[in-house]
Amino acid sequence: MTPFRxxxxxxxxxxxxxxxxxxxxxVAGELAPGAxxxxxxxxxxxLKINPNTAHKAVAELVRTGLLEVHPGVGTVVAADWPVSxxxxxxxLRREVEELVVEAQRLGLGQEEVMGAIAERWEQLAGRSPxxxxxxxxxx
Amino acid sequence: MKLAVRTSGLTHSYGRAAxxxxxxxxxxxxxxxxxxxxxxxxKTTLLRILTGVLRPSGGSVSxxxxxxxxxxxxxxADIGYVAEGQRLPEGLTLTELERFLAPLYPRWDAALAAxxxxxxxxxxxxxxxRLSRGDYMKAALLCALASRPRLLILDEPxxxxxxxxxxELVRGVLGTADEEGWTVLVSSHDIGEVxxxxxxxxxxxxxxxxxxxxxxxxxxxxxxxxRDIFLQVTESGASPVEVRA
Numbered sequence: 001m002t003p004f005r006x007x008x009x010x011x012x013x014x015x016x017x018x019x020x021x022x023x024x025x026x027v028a029g030e031l032a033p034g035a036x037x038x039x040x041x042x043x044x045x046x047l048k049i050n051p052n053t054a055h056k057a058v059a060e061l062v063r064t065g066l067l068e069v070h071p072g073v074g075t076v077v078a079a080d081w082p083v084s085x086x087x088x089x090x091x092l093r094r095e096v097e098e099l100v101v102e103a104q105r106l107g108l109g110q111e112e113v114m115g116a117i118a119e120r121w122e123q124l125a126g127r128s129p130x131x132x133x134x135x136x137x138x139x
Numbered sequence: 140m141k142l143a144v145r146t147s148g149l150t151h152s153y154g155r156a157a158x159x160x161x162x163x164x165x166x167x168x169x170x171x172x173x174x175x176x177x178x179x180x181x182k183t184t185l186l187r188i189l190t191g192v193l194r195p196s197g198g199s200v201s202x203x204x205x206x207x208x209x210x211x212x213x214x215x216a217d218i219g220y221v222a223e224g225q226r227l228p229e230g231l232t233l234t235e236l237e238r239f240l241a242p243l244y245p246r247w248d249a250a251l252a253a254x255x256x257x258x259x260x261x262x263x264x265x266x267x268x269r270l271s272r273g274d275y276m277k278a279a280l281l282c283a284l285a286s287r288p289r290l291l292i293l294d295e296p297x298x299x300x301x302x303x304x305x306x307e308l309v310r311g312v313l314g315t316a317d318e319e320g321w322t323v324l325v326s327s328h329d330i331g332e333v334x335x336x337x338x339x340x341x342x343x344x345x346x347x348x349x350x351x352x353x354x355x356x357x358x359x360x361x362x363x364x365x366r367d368i369f370l371q372v373t374e375s376g377a378s379p380v381e382v383r384a
Binding site for chain 1: 170334358
């Protein structure tokens with residue numbers, strides 16, 4: 001078993017699915033800070049995915065700072081991670097706009113959407129011991 | 140990009156029936172390349188040409204830098220090949236077979252063979268002819284992997300195997316391929332199994348390569364599962380046999 005839940009769906013990039021699943025596990029506290037993260041080889045065998053895909057996913061998680069490589073120890077979950085102002089802007093402007101447009105297309109009311117966001121937020125943040133470092137460190 | 144396998148304008152005919160009609164294949168070194176195609180598309184013929192079992196009728200082939208493929212011993216040692224319905228000497232036990240193969244392969248890895256034997260839970264004292272189908276296939280794969288080939292070619296390795304055996308075969312390959320960075324070329328009509336495995340896909344239909352692309356951009360571009368992409372691009376529209384885990 002992987003230390004986080006991944007239910008790989010065909011038709012979507014396995015790389016993106018793994019990066020997302022690991023990120024979700026970290027922000028939800030399922031993967032505690034300092035917890036070991038599976039090696040590329042482990043990840044590849046457990047999920048039956050291409051080793052190159054596993055490698056790319058781990059490299060991306062290290063790049064975004066969610067994972068840290070400790071020589072001699074392996075890859076572990078970071079206690080906190082740097083957040084760029086650019087990433088925050090992207091979420092608050094473009095991705096929120098996409099969500100709003102899609103909600104309006106589907107005829108969802110503002111309250112329904114806010115309610116769903118609040119529900120998800122609770123689910124994920126309720127257990128989370130890990131937090132991002134302040135914005136502006138990188139952009 | 141360095142290529143492990145390259146063919147250009149490859150043709151092959153059985154009598155008057157053309158099985159390969161001008162095939163340009165490029166398998167990058169270090170890739171896990173899956174060759175998909177309906178039955179009769181030419182997959183097995185192509186793999187037999189690459190391993191030197193069959194001669195092409197026309198075009199050129201280059202495998203691991205050998206323009207050829209030449210039948211020499213060095214070339215054979217570089218390729219691990221498990222044919223569809225691969226036969227092994229059935230009167231031997233696995234231990235005896237390993238002892239027979241070891242001196243033929245300069246990079247034979249006895250420790251890996253032992254590791255795979257344990258992982259596959261194979262009884263090394265039982266005659267190979269008395270193994271179950273799944274264990275027989277695992278024994279064949281073990282022999283191919285323990286020779287530490289630079290190119291591993293598997294022709295329909297999952298056909299007829301139950302979920303558990305398929306799982307073990309896949310993990311056996313992944314557990315060794317990662318370390319060595321060798322190239323894996325697998326033919327399959329079993330799309331469910333390979334979607335997450337392959338980083339390169341080639342789709343063969345009626346002796347032609349109708350598509351060849353890295354998996355990731357392919358799936359992004361079509362925005363649908365490999366199975367549906369396969370159905371869309373194979374003009375024959377023949378339904379692939381799909382076995383899902």
